[in-house]
Amino acid sequence: MTPLRQRMLEDMGVRNLAENTQTSYLLQVSAYAKYFRRSPELLGPEDVRTYQIYLLKTRMLSPGSISIAAAALRFLYRVTLKRDWSVDEIPMPKRPFKLPIILSPEEVHQFLNSVESIKHHAILTTLYAAGLRISEATHLRVTDVDSQRMMLRVDQGKGRKDRYVMLSPCLLDTLRAYWRVARPKLWLFPGDLPGKPISREAVGQACQKALRASGVQKPITPHSLRHYLPSLTMSCKPPIGRSFVLPA
Numbered sequence: 327m328t329p330l331r332q333r334m335l336e337d338m339g340v341r342n343l344a345e346n347t348q349t350s351y352l353l354q355v356s357a358y359a360k361y362f363r364r365s366p367e368l369l370g371p372e373d374v375r376t377y378q379i380y381l382l383k384t385r386m387l388s389p390g391s392i393s394i395a396a397a398a399l400r401f402l403y404r405v406t407l408k409r410d411w412s413v414d415e416i417p418m419p420k421r422p423f424k425l426p427i428i429l430s431p432e433e434v435h436q437f438l439n440s441v442e443s444i445k446h447h448a449i450l451t452t453l454y455a456a457g458l459r460i461s462e463a464t465h466l467r468v469t470d471v472d473s474q475r476m477m478l479r480v481d482q483g484k485g486r487k488d489r490y491v492m493l494s495p496c497l498l499d500t501l502r503a504y505w506r507v508a509r510p511k512l513w514l515f516p517g518d519l520p521g522k523p524i525s526r527e528a529v530g531q532a533c534q535k536a537l538r539a540s541g542v543q544k545p546i547t548p549h550s551l552r553h554y555l556p557s558l559t560m561s562c563k564p565p566i567g568r569s570f571v572l573p574a
Contacts, residue, residue: 328365330365330366330367330406330407331352331355331356333406334351334352334355334401334402334405334406335348335352337401337405337406338351338401341405346461350394350398351397351398351401351402352398354394354395354398354399355398355399355402357395358377358395358398358399361377361380362377366399366402366403366407367407370409370411371411371415371416374399374403374415374416375415377395378392378395378396378416378417381395389419389420389421389422390421392419393418393419393421396416396417396418396419397418399416400413400416403416426550426553427544427545427550428554429542429544429546429554433542433544434454434554436540436541436542437536437537437540437542437546438450438451438454438536439540440536440537440539440540441532441536442535442536442539443532444503444504444507444508445504445508445515445524446529446532446536447500447504448500448501448503448504448515449463449464449515449524449529450529450532450533450536450548450551451497451500452466452478452497452500452501453548453551453552454551454552454554455494455496455497455500456478456491456492456493456494456497456552457491457552457553458478458480458491458552459549459552460526460529460530460548460549461526462480463515463529463548464515464523464524464525464526464529465481465513465523466478466480466513466514466515466523467481467512467513467514468505468510468511468512468513468514470514471493471498471501471514472490472493473493473498476492476493476494476495476498477490477491477492477493478490478491478492478493501514526548529548530547530548533546533547533548533551
């Protein structure tokens with residue numbers, strides 16, 4: 327690890343930036359240095375401008391993706407390198423406003439009923455019914471399900487804040503059915519590696535597999551699921567037609 331990378335990592339750590347943000351910023355700065363084949367310490371505003379034009383015209387990245395790179399470079403030059411030139415010279419692209427794509431309750435049911443794994447069905451249903459971010463759902467613990475108060479505890483969600491969200495009776499039934507089969511110990515949705523929760527990639531792959539099988543023609547991602555309004559008549563059962571045998 328280079329001294330600059332170590333210093334930036336420390337600067338992000340003392341400011342308590344989220345782990346995903348730290349990882350993203352380091353990747354962005356690394357790509358920036360790789361493009362010029364020089365240390366960012368030797369680069370300046372004109373180089374940043376050249377790089378952003380490259381991201382826009384050659385890589386053809388979206389305004390959102392370019393904004394992430396801009397935020398990382400702003401942090402690098404303002405906080406870690408403390409450059410005297412204004413970070414306002416690193417523009418943040420304006421993101422276009424787009425109306426969200428709305429799924430009907432029938433399309434959501436069709437999608438969820440196409441999930442093959444009972445664990446994947448449970449976590450995708452949790453994203454939808456509780457409105458959780460994917461990082462929040464993957465890091466749920468068994469003890470975070472409070473069936474007495476009908477709450478889900480979200481530990482260190484966005485902004486490094488703990489919070490509670492409502493646990494609907496329907497979602498509780500889904501989680502109980504899943505728990506009777508899987509019997510998770512620590513993580514509510516454990517991953518393939520011992521002691522680790524399910525990965526974001528595994529949830530994303532399960533989501534896309536179910537989308538292809540469902541025949542729904544609208545885009546669905548783990549992130550977009552949380553923005554759909556849960557139906558009051560949402561099925562509380564595991565996917566239709568799947569051989570999930572629950573103990574008596």
